[in-house]
Amino acid sequence: xxxxxxxxxxxxxxxxxxxxxxxxxxxxxxxxxxxxxxxxxxxxxxxxxxxxxxxxxxxxxxxxxxxxxxxxxxxxxxxxxxxxxxxxxxxxxxxxxxxxxxxxxxxxxxxxxxxxxxxxxxxxxxxxxxxxxxxxxxxxxxxxxxxxxxxxxxxxxxxxxxxxxxxxxxxxxxxxxxxxxxxxxxxxxxxxxxxxxxxxxxxxxxxxxxxxxxxxxxxxxxxxxxxxxxxxxxxxxxxxxxx
Amino acid sequence: xxxxxxxxxxxxxxxxxxxxxxxxxxxxxxxxxxxxxxxxxxxxxxxxxxxxxxxxxxxxxxxxxxxxxxxxxxxxxxxxxxxxxxxxxxxxxxxxxxx
Numbered sequence: 001x002x003x004x005x006x007x008x009x010x011x012x013x014x015x016x017x018x019x020x021x022x023x024x025x026x027x028x029x030x031x032x033x034x035x036x037x038x039x040x041x042x043x044x045x046x047x048x049x050x051x052x053x054x055x056x057x058x059x060x061x062x063x064x065x066x067x068x069x070x071x072x073x074x075x076x077x078x079x080x081x082x083x084x085x086x087x088x089x090x091x092x093x094x095x096x097x098x099x100x101x102x103x104x105x106x107x108x109x110x111x112x113x114x115x116x117x118x119x120x121x122x123x124x125x126x127x128x129x130x131x132x133x134x135x136x137x138x139x140x141x142x143x144x145x146x147x148x149x150x151x152x153x154x155x156x157x158x159x160x161x162x163x164x165x166x167x168x169x170x171x172x173x174x175x176x177x178x179x180x181x182x183x184x185x186x187x188x189x190x191x192x193x194x195x196x197x198x199x200x201x202x203x204x205x206x207x208x209x210x211x212x213x214x215x216x217x218x219x220x221x222x223x224x225x226x227x228x229x230x231x232x233x234x235x236x237x238x239x240x241x242x243x
Numbered sequence: 244x245x246x247x248x249x250x251x252x253x254x255x256x257x258x259x260x261x262x263x264x265x266x267x268x269x270x271x272x273x274x275x276x277x278x279x280x281x282x283x284x285x286x287x288x289x290x291x292x293x294x295x296x297x298x299x300x301x302x303x304x305x306x307x308x309x310x311x312x313x314x315x316x317x318x319x320x321x322x323x324x325x326x327x328x329x330x331x332x333x334x335x336x337x338x339x340x341x342x
Contacts, residue, residue, distance in 0.1 A: 187328035231287030
């Protein structure tokens with residue numbers, strides 16, 4: 001799930017058409033994970049009266065579904081700007097960890113890319129990039145990441161807009177569709193947990209997060225942060241003993 | 244106006260979180276122990292996100308989701324296909340909701 005500190009170039013530089021084709025093919029399964037959440041966010045925009053234009057514009061601007069959903073429900077409940085922004089910061093704090101893992105891919109990139117392109121970091125793009133071992137060339141990565149992030153943002157925005165207009169029609173399937181994100185992430189995670197530290201990291205994080213979530217005493221997003229930290233710490237301990 | 248400012252603030256804080264360890268303080272400059280922990284970030288965070296999605300629904304823990312997760316994990320482990328594993332998991336949840 002990680003890349004080395006230095007990324008030697010292997011093979012030829014990917015053209016835009018090759019990088020774009022690979023990115024679009026890769027994103028197919030993860031759209032399954034985006035679809036239910038996008039529709040629910042759209043439905044919530046319609047129900048809370050946030051304003052369709054502002055709500056839909058927030059989709060590519062925030063580019064994080066759970067945080068967007070939290071923002072909408074908090075605004076509807078009368079929460080102030082400070083509360084909303086603090087809540088979004090807690091829910092999205094996990095993105096800091098994804099960014100740290102992906103950072104070697106951004107070294108040696110143009111300044112504009114290092115400041116703007118991290119905007120595309122989210123579960124789906126993180127999983128897809130860390131699953132590939134052929135993105136070591138800086139130009140190829142830049143083209144792949146730009147296409148992947150842009151295409152996913154367009155898809156995400158379209159799904160949210162669809163949810164605004166057609167959400168009530170799709171509401172009957174919502175209980176089943178709500179399982180889709182977990183299913184997609186699980187099917188991507190399982191084949192990649194191939195060693196003991198990885199298994200310990202995933203198992204500990206899952207159990208701790210599950211227990212804290214069921215307990216219900218913590219704000220949204222916090223169980224994930226605590227669970228992930230516990231999983232990482234457990235894996236470091238296991239690895240330390242092995243070596 | 245409150246909604247507009249909140250959206251702008253949420254977008255800004257999320258962007259800051261994303262650039263923090265890439266552009267502001269590149270992860271390569273972090274202390275050694277932190278860098279050695281990075282390979283475990285992926286499995287840990289994804290498992291945490293999955294667990295929260297499985298048991299954090301508005302109606303509490305849905306047994307159909309837990310059964311669907313078992314089926315999804317088993318198919319993913321045996322076949323390694325994201326689409327097949329997801330379809331089997333969703334099918335399980337749909338079937339259990341119909342029963």
